[in-house]
Amino acid sequence: MFLLEGIKKYAKTDRTALINRGERLSFAELDALSDAFAAWLLDRFGDDRTPVVIYGHKETLMLPCIYGALKSGRAYVPVDTTVPPDRARQIAEDVRAKAAVDFYDTGMVADELLNADKLREVLEKYRGREVSSENWAKGSDFAYILFTSGSTGKPKGVPIAVENVENLEREFGRFVDESGEEKVILNQISYSFDVSVVSVWLGMSRGMTLYTIDHEMVENLGELFENLEKSGVSVWVSTPSFAEMCTPSEKFDASLMPKLEKFIFCGEVLTHKLVDRLFESFPQSKVINTYGPTEATVLVTASEITAEMAADELQIPIGEPLGEVRFRIVDEEGKEVPEGEQGELLILSKSVGPGYFGRPDLTAKSFFFDDATGRRGYRTGDAAFRHGNLYYYCGRLDNQIKLNGFRVEIEDVENNLVKVENISRAAVLPVYDGEKVQSLAAFVLLEKPDGLTNLKRSIKIKEALREVLPSYMVPRKITAVESFPLNTNGKVDRKKLKELL
């Protein structure tokens, strides 16, 4: 498997695999630590290859756990600290985790639960043990399972097989780097968000150095910029939102990152505004836009944004389908629409994953086998149109949105809001700034008056929500209303509510 082979290959060199707040991990060390973790898993659980849940953020030892799980033939289930403990426990229950690593002692339940200290003991004890490549995850074995927002209010698991990621490497790897030189790639995206695969799999397998940018740095732009300057980064991978966070600073230009060759964007709409700013401030760097749902392994399109695209009145394209990937845009009856017309985008590709974890009902709705192309297909729920070879994204066909790159089901937020004390009904609306969702706004109906000001009440509600939802899913504005405007079907009239914003 290319990733683990890559790590083995560079373990024989003096290359650095990870820089995390001044701490350096060499490829040799990473290889040894992940072998130790794999040896422990094999010792303790033998042939039982239940996925390993890892709760944490950007701790240095996260990566040895991820690669160790793969070396033992197990999938990893990364859960970022933006996910509250309750939801994390739910995920561990859903995968019936036998082994879990919890860097934050959140009270997760598993047969073998390692906190940071216990993990260090295990790694020390098994140091020097080598794990044969026969044990490695391969082919149709699950590589990872990511949990995304589900419309029922419970997270939904998306497993991706090793062969799916191998297809991503085959089709997209060259966009990351072709030189084979030791270069630095940004490691900013939470491991529980699949865009991290670009650094954690494609970057690492090429012997690149992952430079960590953690939540704390993002909260303090001064510290973030110091790190960007120190990083010597060549390849930037992020959501457009993360770059947009940097653009209000005058210091965000080529002198801050003189080695920067390219920006790779994924996860949400790339706006003209951001492209213009980057073209102006980073004239030597390419901007590559990509698109893809988690279900089809990170991304299935890529295009370098040209001056022509930037000047075009049309939105920035999501790009061309990669190599073997085929797209089909269909109307409500499933018939292909002519060029230029909008419809639902279907992806036919070897990157399309096996379906939803433990949910054959949902899998049957969205996944299929396409006889015409002999490929597995996925109905994205995204509206798109084609213009020449390029595809353009036009929003969702359902209530899912992208907020700062995170995928959020509106109903997930609503279902959790009505569980908060004294709230009988809730409606959540995305607030747009141009083409992009900027924040969420919620309207709530109270069971009885609480005598609080709107601000005090929304502080209370947000606190309750943070206990059950990832922080990015907590609405910024929460307004109590006397009644909900209803449409003729007796449903909440979202258009009328929008006018209240």
Next chain:
Amino acid sequence: MKEKIMAILEDICGAEPGELEADTELFEEGILDSFGVISLFVEVEKQLGVKLEPTELERSQLATPAMIIAEVEKRA
């Protein structure tokens, strides 16, 4: 200037007019987050023509509306 900054903050924080007080702890109360701060910088520049350099201002310098107003006034 003061009123304008308060209005920008109220809009970003989802507060009704007059609800935010000069010493409301914006981060501690969970009213303002990283993306909210960036919106604040962008709106202050757009509406008041005052440029705040985000890398030079830490959260501790922007903890309350009064502190934000002071930072903006310094640069106006």
